[in-house]
Amino acid sequence: MSDHEAADARPLPPITDSEADLRRAEARLASIAHITGDDYLYAALEALAGDLGVSCALVSVVDERSLARARTVAVVQDGERRPNFTYDLAGTPCADILAEAACFHPRGVTALYPQDELLVAMRAEAYWGAPLRSARGDAIGLVALVHTAPMEETPVLRQVLQLYATRIGAHLERTVSQSVNERLGRIVEESASEVYIFDVATYRFILVNKGARDNLGYTLDELRLKTPWDLKPKFSREDFIAYVDPLLSGAVPRLDFETVHCRKDGTCYDVDVKLQLLDFGGERVFFAAIQDVSSRKAAEEALRQTTRRLNAILNNTSMAVFMMDERQHCAFMNEAAEKLTGFRFHETQGRPLHDVIHHTYPDGRPFPLCECAIDRAFPDRSRVQGEDVFIHKDGHFYPVGYTASPIRDEAGTPIGTVIEVRNIAEDLKSREALASFHELLHSKVDEAIAQREKAEAELRQSQKMEAVGKLTGGIAHDFNNLLQIIGGNLQLLQKDLAGNAKAERRLDLALTGVNRGAKLAAQLLAFGRRQPLAPKVVNLGRLVRGLDDLLRRALGESIEIETVISGGLWNTLVDPAQLENALLNLAINARDAMSGQGKLTIESGNAYLDEKYARQFENVKPGQYVVLAVTDTGTGIPPEIIGQVFEPFFTTKPEGQGTGLGLSMVYGLVKQSGGHIQIYSEPGEGTTVRLYFPRDVSEEDVVAAPATDGKAEGGSETILVVEDDEAVRTTAVELLGELGYRVLTAKDADAAWAIVESGLAIDLLFTDVVMPGKLRSPELARKAQIRMPHLAVLFTSGYTQNAIVHGGRLDEGVELLSKPYTREELAQKVRQVLARSRRDRPAEAPRNEPASALAAGERLSLLLLEDEALVRMALVDMLEDLGHSSAEAGKVAEARQKMASARFDVLIADVNLPDGSGKDFAAEVRVSYPATAVIIASGDDSAAAGGDGFVQLPKPYDDHMLVEALERALRQVR
Structure with a gap:
């Protein structure tokens, strides 16, 4: 038994109202002062409940997640420790305690607070409570007493309750403080920075964290015998003490400096030190946070060496040269750069060049660093060239051409940037060119806004097309399933209704509708880029020439067709069948736009899309392309709708004369093939659609002509x-x-x-x-x-x-x-x-088929265990056609009786039956009637499956499957 348990075991008379009672309570608290943790709280509550003779005592704190709730940390009721719980403060006397002060309800407390579930459950009559406060006076919780009988309030009782509240509050605050200190200690120990704490009198290390110990190679015990100057070869004892004296005297709050640390193995590394005085356990100590800056120092030294080597060369060139460090601060500028900018090097050294000569647009707006193309050379690790406008020291703007390149160390890591700049004002020879240049400067804002709006519009259009593409792909999936059901059954009906001319005509019309629906679904999939492609390396010239007859038949004699194929045409990787459909779609659209009369020109050639062009469009890569252009002399497309022509179901044709999916299909094919599509049109002048397909350097594939024989041949497989x-x-x-x-x-x-x-x-x-x-x-x-x-x-x-x-x-x-x-x-x-x-497949050796388990003309007797009457009837018919007899049972019990009364060669059993499992009955038959073969027939494959060795007959089955199952089952017992 612990000390506090022994103390609690001694019964004491309840406190009445005397000074002796107060002293007795103080003595009781003193007797449990050595107890720690939650045990102290329970010991205090047990003592308090015993001293005051109450039914229940509890300590609550405010819930960290909600100030409207509280949670108990210790509960004693009827002399026993109870589980803790969380409760809403609203409607309880506890809320009054936290909001105001001590709360006493000698009687009738349940009637005053009917929403308090604890008071109602206990049928409480009296309630006393006092707040628990921190050293600063903040309410951190409460201690409360609940009794099932009325209690009279006395001054001594108030003092006793307050005495306990003070001691319990101090204990809670002390516990929280210890927890915080432990967490802080763990944070310091695991910190990535090196942390050192050393004594102000002896200068010996008290604490060194793991990061520092790992880097130095010393254990903590070894370091506690050392001082800072033992690690810092640049400091003697006297030098270090003198250096930190301003910190000790209070002249400075912190010392920041760089020095060198030496490891146990003798190697050294550069460090950045931040040293200050802190209170540690009631005593002043030195606290040092240290960063290993060896890598940075090495990079800075490399940059300094590079700068020194280049000074002589760079100061003798007419090109303005700037050199930036890894922070993009100016580390060097030659004499030509000083002349160009008007600044001397000492005025720009250590400053970002952008802030000095590139911080404002010509229109006066601030020029953010994130928009500076020159500055991107370092983070992007790439060379940047271009033209821009700099600001001279006297405030005037001047045009420059620049090249910015990253400087790399031996490992290839960027450590700075070199920028070459020249004034290009002299290149603008004439007054008109200069005027045009200044106009360009003043229009730069409008141009940037226009480009951004164009990019945003293209992005929105691309996202819309992608979203619609996903939707149409999903619709096409379900649509194709429906068309398959309809079309397949119509074709089956054609055979059944052969010779009925009227029915055949109607079926032909229905099948024509199915084919139109299939084409519509294919166009939806093509637009949504969900259509599976079978690409081949093709030459567009040969493909276009091969379509000449088809196009002439489709367009009619009134349309003149001109085909222009450039020499040396590159190959491209594309699905030839889909491209033929796309070209036919474009030709038919052109025919309709020309009202059946005009000229259609089909051109194919090589093209190169440069980066400037590619940047204007979403998902277009610069490079070599093969272009296919289709031009008509039709009515053209109004500019207000030309941006919608590739959207699915958009059409300018009268209702019923077009699906609006032709150009959408073309768009989807081009995008799915990694290409680019552009449309150019002027009202009254005609339209040109250009399809760009990436060049493929492979040899041209041989594209087989599609099979034209429509005869449907079957087989016996x-x-x-x-x-x-x-x-x-x-x-x-x-x-x-x-x-x-x-x-x-x-x-x-x-x-x-x-x-x-x-x-x-x-x-x-x-x-x-x-x-x-x-x-x-x-x-x-x-x-x-x-x-x-x-x-x-x-x-x-x-x-x-x-x-x-x-x-x-x-x-x-x-x-x-x-x-x-x-x-x-x-x-x-x-x-x-x-x-x-x-x-x-490789040639096979002849296989020896197993001998049939059925003798020629053998008539089997079968028992059919199946609860579905229609299934039984169908199976009986199949068996009769095969020359066998059968008996039927719908339940296991009925089958068991039939097995006992007659001999059966085969049992065919369903799995799930009204009165039991067909598989369990099959296992019973295997034991009791070993000569009877067993087949499990079920439409539930998971239920039928198992390692029991039964022959499986999956539903639905035909007579071939049934015969094979009978063979295998009989082979098991014969």
Whole structure:
């Protein structure tokens, strides 16, 4: 038992109202004075509650996060320590204590403060409280007493409560002070600066922080035997004592100086010292904060040496030369610079050059340093050239040409800047040139404002186009899925309604609408730069010439077409099919602008976009380009709307005669290809659209002509269709089924992987790109091809995002069929991918297929455990077609009875049943009827999966899948 517990164990009569009671309270407090931390608070409250005979005593402090709340730090109730809690001050007597002074409510306190949950819970009758104050008199908390019976107030009771409040307040303030000191000590120890504290009498070190100890190589015990002059070879004992005497005498508040420190290993380093006197534990001590400035000193010395070496050369050149240090302060200027500026070197030394001769615009506005191109040479670490205006010492402005270059040390680190300047006023020979120059100076502000407004407008336009592009890309994705469902089913209907001329005509019209919708979606994706490109290195001259016949048929005989191809035309990397569409769009727009009569000129040549031109536009890089220009002699475009022509759905054509997506598609293609597009037009004069594509130095690719045979050929291979949209999946399955393929289906990549793991033979994985689930389609394809090296993969999507398209281009070796697709396109693409897969695969050794587990003509007896009646009916029909008999059960109990009453060759069980698990029943059958083969059939792939060895039959399944599952299941028991 501790001392304070022993003291508390002695029962004392409650205080009445005598001086002896007050002395007894003082003695009690003295007996617990040695206790520290929270134990002191509890000991004080236990003593106070016992002395005054009350039910509850507590100490609260104001919550640091809200002055409207308080939190207890010690609570004693009915002689026991209770958990601390936080409470709102409003509506409690505690608020009155913190706001005013001591608070006494001898009786009826709960009725006075009905919102105080503690008083209500205790059914309190009396409440006494006193504030806890710091040494400065600030209220830092309160001590409160709560009793369940009325209590009379007496002077001695007030004095006792105040006595406890004073002692508890002092304890709290002392605890906080100790915590602050500990935190300050940790901050000093971990500081990046070197910190030294040493005695004013002996000059020996008392404390040296970790940063200093690590740099010096000494331990703290070793340093406590040393003095500052032991570390500073430039100071003797007498020199150092004399140097710090002004600090000791109070003549200066702090000493700042630079010196050298020596490490334990004998090496030295330059330091910057800030020394002052502080109170440390009640005694005056020296406090030194020190920075290692070796790197800065070395750089300054290197700059000084460079300056000395160059002085002789630079003072003999006619070019004005300035040299700046790493802070961009003037470290040197030659005689020509003094003559140019009117300033002597001593007037500019150590000052920023910008502040001396470059601080004001010619119109009188301040010239901020952040706008100074010359000053950027140092932070940008690059050479800067240009023309500007300087201010002479006498105040007049004069034009200069300048070159500013960073000075680097041996490691390549910039340590300063050299600036060469010449007066270019002499270059302005004539009066007109001088007048033009001064006019340029006075218009500089207007020009800067105009350039900024233009840049902001281009940025807003670019951001708007990007936002609309993302939106249209997402819309196109859903739109393509819908078109795929509609188009696929229309094509299936065509076969069903063959011979019905009226129905066929209507179906043709509907399919024409689907094709128009597909073109619209493709244009949306092109504008949004979400269309997967298949770029090739092409020669635009050959591409344009190859389109000559197509363009003439599209534009008609009334439009004259002139093609101009420059000699030596460079190659470029672009999707040829998309570029052909873009050129056709531009030609049709031109035809409409010319009302069917006029001249269309198509030009192609090489171009170079310099930095000045590129800076005028967002995301345009300077360099070599191949330009394709389309010019018409039409009506032109009004200037007030020319900035809108690339926006989607903007058109000047009458309603119903244009989608407004033609130029948007062209814009998206050019931007996605890393190019630049410009449009020039004058009303009544015609329009020119210029497409700039980056030059590609590679050899031209051979671009295969698109397949024109529309015949839809099928096959007998097995295709796994993975599609999360049920309607799209159903349509694809029916289209492939009509083409003769055996089709397996999965609603997502995880379900597809379960089928792959089941061991079913699959020739082609036909999967949507964008699907929900943890397993992404590209990862499914990669894993499936590892498991089945000869598996062909065909992706399909209405919007690929970034799964198989990067930088706007299809990944190498990826095959994609964009939605919506026709029956013919699907058939041709599937045959193409399968053929390529067979061509690329290595020759295989003949495989020995396992012998069939079914004897020829064998009739099986099966038990079907399935709670869905329609599913059972369909399965019974399939089994009858295969020549087998079956019994049905909708529940586990019913199946158990049938198994006991008859012999079955095979059990086909669903997983989730009304009265139990199909898998658990299957395990029971495996033990009790080992000759019965078991198949688990479920539409929930995660529920069916497991390491139990059962043959899996994923729903939906066809007769081929059923037969294969029967073979594998019977092979396990035979």
